[in-house]
Amino acid sequence: MSHPHPVESHVFYRKLTRQYPLISRGQGCYLYAADGRRYLDACGGAFVANLGHGVGEISEAMAAQAERLGYVNGTAFTHEPVEELASEIARLSPGDLSLVYPLCSGSEAVEAALKLARQYWAECGRPGKRKILALSPAYHGNTLLALSASARAHYTTWFGDWLVPVTRVPASYSYRCECRGRPPHCPACSGEAFEQALLREGPDTVAAVIAEPVGGSSTGATVPLPEYWRRIRAACDRHDVLLVADEVLTGAGRTGTWSALEPYGVVPDVMVLGKGIAGGYVPLSAVVAPPRLVDMLARGSGALLHAQTFSHHPTLCAAGVATLRYLRTHRLIKRCAEMGRVLHLRLERLRGLPLVGDIRGRGLLAGIEFVADRHTREPLPRAAGFAEAFTAAAMDAGLVVWPSVGHADGHNGDLVMLAPPFIITEDQIEEIVHLLERALRAATERIGAAR
Ligand SMILES: Cc1ncc(COP(=O)(O)O)c(C=O)c1O
Incomplete structure (x- = not known):
């Protein structure tokens, strides 16, 4: 029926x-x-x-949390589920990624991560670093900043003039690149295209590059070459550009490791999680950032300028904690x-x-x-x-x-x-x-x- x-x-x-x-x-x-x-x-x-x-464990954890404490606002209080979720994500995440800002959808978290990048440079006294680089094709969400970063033309049909400019870099999409994934690799697959775009834009104007470490639906699960991310990481380091890994789709274990960047031995400056971190039982996403970035905000504005009613939500965080526990136990x-x-x-x-x-x-x-x-x-x-x-x-x-x-x-x-x-x-x-x-x-x- x-x-x-x-x-x-x-x-x-x-x-x-x-x-x-x-x-x-x-x-x-x-x-x-x-x-x-x-x-x-x-x-x-x-x-x-x-x-x-x-999975009963998740619904039971959510119900118990909703009964104990359904909601408090993240500007006024902290609570056990958010503390526990943040510790668990920090424990799982690589390098110095130890501070967790929970939100609901992947799009929201992408927006917050990009704002964090720009706010960080502004509070460092380098407000000229404000451009975003993103791969093409790529998908980062459907709210307007996330959509600006996405190279999926059809979603922008009526909204193109509402979007902000984002510099596009050809993605490593070996099935359709010039080199077809075979050496000598084309600039898109080797990472050279990224370096060129960065130099063309002028690194002093670039805040961050956002990218999916392994392609999502826009490049159909394309896995870049082993040296690709190390080369992008090195270029970001050379030019003070933040590497934002959009692991909304690939994170929380989907590619067989907690994050898809892990096998490349590369630690991003900001990681964005979503989708699987609460297994779909609730909408939950997260921006994961290191103290070296967040401390600048603490010394400056005192907050990430991205306020949402349902960030740091107790019941959503409890679902996330139960999901991560279930992943670990099993x-x-x-x-x-x-x-x-x-x-x-x-x-x-x-x-x-x-x-x-x-x-x-x-x-x-x-x-x-x-x-x-x-x-x-x-x-x-x-x-x-x-x-x-x-x-x-x-x-x-x-x-x-x-x-x-x-x-x-x-x-x-x-x-x-x-x-x-x-x-x-x-x-x-x-x-x-x-x-x-x-x-x-x-x-x-x-x-x-x-x-
Ligand atoms: C890589 C990636 N980033 C961000 C998003 C946006 O997430 P959401 O749909 O939860 O807003 C998606 C959604 O498909 C995605 O695949």
Whole structure:
């Protein structure tokens, strides 16, 4: 049974031209609809449900906290859940990243991190350092500063003149870069493009670069070369530019380590977390920063100039604490790395099938890019709507995947992303791959007429 729309429903839906299945329950890796259908949640909603659905420990911790203390404002009080969440995130985070500013969404935390960067330089007596560099393609959120930093053209359709200028640097997107990921590497993949952009802008005018350490949906889980982040880090150090790692999607273990930058041996100046840090049980995000930055604010304005009613929220923080405890107790980040290897091995079965151009990723994060021609990597015409057709066919087969479009050239490009809960089993991975094969056959037939 589909939820009625729009005649009998008052919900302003995310997509206004489709009917939604009514989900009444989630358990483990599965979602159960009111009509009895079952869906294997292979993307954790939007890279969020890292623990799986229906974990009693999280809901119990939230309920207990809401009963004890539902809300106090972060300007007046501190409380146990925020203290505990901050200590736990500080313990997990690399280098000197030890101060945690909790918010709700990833977009809010990105905004706060960028404001922190600019405020820091202003309070250091260098207010000219105010520009932001960001990669393209990339996604950092949909509020206006976060959207300004994002290179996803379609979200800006009507709002371009409300955005602030951000300098774009070609992202390391090896499937579509000049070098196709092979040496000698092109400037985008080697990091040279970043150094050039920084010098072109004038480092004295640049506050920060913000980037996803491993690509999210905009480059379909592209993993940059081992030396890429060290080169960016070194350039930032040379020129006093803050490196802001947007780990909203990749953090909290999604790529098999607490942060996706960890395997590169690089510590950012600011890390942004979101999505998985409360497993989707509540909206929770965080800016993680070192005392060397925050102390400047303490000596200057006395606060980060980013005030939100629901920052440092007791119940949200309690959900975060319970999530991190659950990850630790059940060794789920290690499991994510192990199951990630199984996922990527099994996904290899799809390589070589019609329209499958590339499969990539790390840990339990994978992107499958579809193309019209595997040799030239020519994208499918956008009008064919392949990613959407694939996602619909997967849903029909009982599998939830995350579609993404437009990354090939700003308009064309079809990707689907996978990000199953860390509790996924080998059998369930097999089920995912089997359903992907089915969806591929059905979607290829569906778009047949449109091509
Ligand atoms: C890398 C990245 N940053 C920021 C965001 C924004 O997070 P939110 O949608 O919670 O505002 C997202 C969301 O998809 C993301 O993937």
